[in-house]
Amino acid sequence: MNSRTNHxxxxxxxxxxxxxxxxxxxxxxxxxxxxxxxxALFRKGMTLYQKKDYEGAVDxxxxxxxxxxxxxxxxxxxxxxxxxxxxxxALDFYQQYMKAEPNPPAKIRADVEQYIQQTKAMLxxxxxxAEDERRKEPAPMGFDKQTGQLMPWYVEAQNAQSARKKxxxxxxxxxxxxxxxxxxxxxxxxxYYRNKLPEGLTIFTY
Amino acid sequence: xxxxAGLAHTMMALCASSLIAQxxxxxxxxxxxxxNLSSEATGISTYFRIDQDSFRSTTLTTDQLSGAGLKFGxxxxxxxxxxxxxxxxxxxxxxxxxxxxGVTSADVGGSGPLDxxxxxxxxxxxxxxxxxxxxxxxxxxxxxxxxxxNVWIAGKDAVVLHWDGSLxxxxxxxxxxxGSPKPTFRAIRGxxxxxxxxxxxxxxxxxxxxxxxxxxxxxxxxxxxxxxxxLLYQGIYAEGSAAWIVGTRNDPASGLLGGFVGTFDxxxxxxxxxxxxxxxxxxxxxxxFGIDCASSTDCWFVGSGLILSVQNGIYKEQFVFSDGxxxxxxxxxxxxxxxxxxxxxxxxxxxxxxxxVFYNGKxxxxxxxxxxxxxxxxxxxxxxxxxxxxLILVGTNALxxxxxxxxxxxxxxxxxxxxxxxxxxxxxxxxxxTGRIFYAPxxx
Numbered sequence: 107m108n109s110r111t112n113h114x115x116x117x118x119x120x121x122x123x124x125x126x127x128x129x130x131x132x133x134x135x136x137x138x139x140x141x142x143x144x145x146a147l148f149r150k151g152m153t154l155y156q157k158k159d160y161e162g163a164v165d166x167x168x169x170x171x172x173x174x175x176x177x178x179x180x181x182x183x184x185x186x187x188x189x190x191x192x193x194x195x196a197l198d199f200y201q202q203y204m205k206a207e208p209n210p211p212a213k214i215r216a217d218v219e220q221y222i223q224q225t226k227a228m229l230x231x232x233x234x235x236a237e238d239e240r241r242k243e244p245a246p247m248g249f250d251k252q253t254g255q256l257m258p259w260y261v262e263a264q265n266a267q268s269a270r271k272k273x274x275x276x277x278x279x280x281x282x283x284x285x286x287x288x289x290x291x292x293x294x295x296x297x298y299y300r301n302k303l304p305e306g307l308t309i310f311t312y
Numbered sequence: 313x314x315x316x317a318g319l320a321h322t323m324m325a326l327c328a329s330s331l332i333a334q335x336x337x338x339x340x341x342x343x344x345x346x347x348n349l350s351s352e353a354t355g356i357s358t359y360f361r362i363d364q365d366s367f368r369s370t371t372l373t374t375d376q377l378s379g380a381g382l383k384f385g386x387x388x389x390x391x392x393x394x395x396x397x398x399x400x401x402x403x404x405x406x407x408x409x410x411x412x413x414g415v416t417s418a419d420v421g422g423s424g425p426l427d428x429x430x431x432x433x434x435x436x437x438x439x440x441x442x443x444x445x446x447x448x449x450x451x452x453x454x455x456x457x458x459x460x461x462n463v464w465i466a467g468k469d470a471v472v473l474h475w476d477g478s479l480x481x482x483x484x485x486x487x488x489x490x491g492s493p494k495p496t497f498r499a500i501r502g503x504x505x506x507x508x509x510x511x512x513x514x515x516x517x518x519x520x521x522x523x524x525x526x527x528x529x530x531x532x533x534x535x536x537x538x539x540x541x542x543l544l545y546q547g548i549y550a551e552g553s554a555a556w557i558v559g560t561r562n563d564p565a566s567g568l569l570g571g572f573v574g575t576f577d578x579x580x581x582x583x584x585x586x587x588x589x590x591x592x593x594x595x596x597x598x599x600x601f602g603i604d605c606a607s608s609t610d611c612w613f614v615g616s617g618l619i620l621s622v623q624n625g626i627y628k629e630q631f632v633f634s635d636g637x638x639x640x641x642x643x644x645x646x647x648x649x650x651x652x653x654x655x656x657x658x659x660x661x662x663x664x665x666x667x668x669v670f671y672n673g674k675x676x677x678x679x680x681x682x683x684x685x686x687x688x689x690x691x692x693x694x695x696x697x698x699x700x701x702x703l704i705l706v707g708t709n710a711l712x713x714x715x716x717x718x719x720x721x722x723x724x725x726x727x728x729x730x731x732x733x734x735x736x737x738x739x740x741x742x743x744x745x746t747g748r749i750f751y752a753p754x755x756x
Contacts, residue, residue, distance in 0.1 A: 301338025301424050308377070309341055309385035310370045312362065312392075 144173035160190045177207035193228035338425045341385040342418050348432040350411040353402035355478040359446045363394040367446050371478035393421025400430045406461040406477035409440030440751040445480040453743040456500045457734035470494035489528045499548040511545035511557050531583040535590035547603035553578040554608030560599035571600035591627045604652035612652040614661050617644035632676045639675030649695040658700045662692035683718040696735040704740045706730035
C-alpha cells in the first residue's frame with residue numbers, strides 16, 4: 107500500500123506541474139477579441155461537444171476563453187476533458203472553475219463538486235503502468251475516504267461487473283448443463299449401442 | 313489390455329455405478345460368437361457351467377443363429393460371479409458325431425453384456441466318435457437306439473446317458489431307485505411306449521418312463537436252486553406289458569452258475585425268475601446271457617451251452633447239431649446273443665470264438681468262418697438287426713455284417729471290445745467296453 111501511495115503522490119505532483127504549466131500557457135495566450143468571435147467559438151464548442159468531437163470542442167472553448175475569461179468556459183472545458191477520460195485535466199479545470207466562480211448556482215456547484223469527486227476517484231484508480239502492483243493488492247472498495255459512502259461510479263462499476271458476472275455465471279452454468287447433457291446423451295447412446303443385444307439373439311438362462 | 317477391453321471395463325464400471333441408468337447398460341448376458349461353424353451343421357449343442365458346477369446344456373438350430381449372426385446368449389444367474397465355461401458342438405442329421413467343437417469362457421458377475429468367441433475346430437465326421445460332449449460316459453457301456461436321435465447308454469455305477477439328437481444328457485436316477493452301492497447296468501432295452509428297461513447286478517429292474525421318471529421293479533426269486541449267491545442279469549426285452557430278463561448266478565467261488573429266466577408281472581410291478589431246469593420241458597441250467605423276442609410270447613434265450621425258446625408259454629430246449637444234416641449230433645455252444653424272429657429260418661445266434669448259429673432248414677448249425685473264409689476267432693458278444701436279413705455282429709476287435717450265409721467283416725477305424733450294438737436303417741451304434749460310443753453309416 108505504501109508503494110502505491112508514494113507512486114500516486116509522485117504522479118500527482120508531476121501532473122500538477124504539467125497542468126499548471128498548460129493553464130499558464132492558456133492564460134498567457136489570452137488576448138482581447140470581439141464579443142461576436144467569443145459567441146461563435148463558444149457555440150461551435152457546444153456544437154462539437156454535442157457531436158462528441160471533444161478535441162474540437164476543447165479547441166473552440168479554449169479559443170473562446172482567450173476572448174473572454176468566463177468561468178463557465180472553464181467549466182465546459184473541464185466537462186469536455188472529463189468526457190474524454192482525461193481526469194487530471196478535467197479536475198484541474200473544475201478546480202479552476204470553483205476558484206474563478208466562488209458562488210456558482212447551487213445546482214452547478216453540486217454537479218461540479220460531484221464531478222470533482224469522480225475525477226479524483228478516477229485519478230486514484232491504478233494506472234496501467236501499475237497493473238502488476240495492482241494485481242497484488244486488494245481491489246479498491248470504491249468508498250469515499252471523506253464521507254465513507256460508496257462512490258456512484260463505483261456502484262455503477264460494481265453493478266456492471268455484477269451484471270457481467272451474472273451473465274458469465276449463467277453462461278457457464280448453461281454451457282455446463284448443455285455439455286453435460288451432450289456428454290450424457292453421447293455416453294448413453296454409446297452405452298445403448300454397445301450394450302444393445304443383437305436382434306433375435308437366442309438367450310439361455312443358466 | 314486392448315482398447316476394446318478397456319472400453320468394456322470402463323463401461324462395466326460406469327454401469328456398476330448408480331450414475332447411469334441401468335437400462336443403458338444392457339442385460340448381463342454372455343454373447344457367444346461362433347467362428348468356423350460348419351456349413352453342414354443343422355444343430356448346435358452347448359454345454360456351460362460356472363466354475364465347478366455341473367454342466368448345463370441346451371441346443372439351438374442353425375436357423376436360430378441366423379438372426380443374430382452366429383451368436384447366442386447365456387444369461388448368468390443374478391449375483392453369481394466366476395468363470396463361465398462354454399463348450400459348443402455342431403451336428404448334422406441328429407447324429408452324435410460332432411462336425412465342430414469349440415470352447416470359450418468369460419468372467420461373469422459384473423453388469424452389462426459380455427462378449428466371447430468360440431473358434432470351432434473342424435472335426436472329421438467319420439469315424440464318428442460321440443464322446444466329446446462333457447457328460448459322464450459309463451464304463452462297460454451297453455446301448456440301445458431306436459433312431460439317430462434316441463440313443464440310450466448305460467453302464468457302471470448306474471450311469472445312464474441319453475442322446476436326443478442334439479444333446480447328451482446324463483439321466484440321474486434317484487438313490488431311492490438305484491439303492492447303494494449303485495448297480496452296474498448290463499442290459500438295456502427300450503419299448504415302443506418310450507420306456508427304457510435296465511437290468512444288471514442288482515435284484516431289481518429300473519424302468520425309465522418316457523417322461524423321465526424312474527421306477528424300481530423288484531426281482532423276486534421263484535423256483536430256483538438254493539443258493540445265496542446273487543444273480544447277474546445280462547439280457548432284457550420288453551414290449552407292451554410283457555418283459556423278460558435272463559441271468560445267471562454269480563458265485564464268487566465257482567463263477568457263473570445256472571441260468572434264470574424272469575418274467576414281468578405287470579399287476580405286481582415285479583419280475584419273477586425261475587431257474588431254467590425248473591421250467592417245464594427243460595432239464596438244463598446253464599448261464600444265460602442273451603435274449604430276444606419276436607413278440608411278447610415268442611422269445612429266445614441263449615447262453616453257455618443252452619438255447620431256450622418259448623412260444624405261447626411252451627418252453628423248448630434247442631440244440632446245435634454239429635453235423636448240420638441229419639441233426640442227430642448235438643454239441644454245446646457258448647452263445648452270447650440272439651436275434652429272434654417268428655420265422656425260425658431267420659433266427660440267428662452268436663457266441664465265443666467267433667461262432668455264429670443259424671437254422672439251415674433242418675436244424676441249427678454253427679460256423680466260425682466269415683464270408684472270406686477266414687476264421688473269425690474273436691468272441692462275438694452282441695447282435696442287432698437292421699432288417700431280418702441284415703444283421704450287425706460285434707465282439708472283441710470284431711465287427712461283422714451278416715446278410716448272406718456268412719458274416720462279412722467290417723473294418724473298423726480302431727480296435728475295441730465292442731460289447732453292444734444297435735442297428736438302424738441308415739447305420740449302427742456300437743459301444744466299447746471303455747465307454748466309447750461310435751456310429752457308422754451303412755450302405756443299403
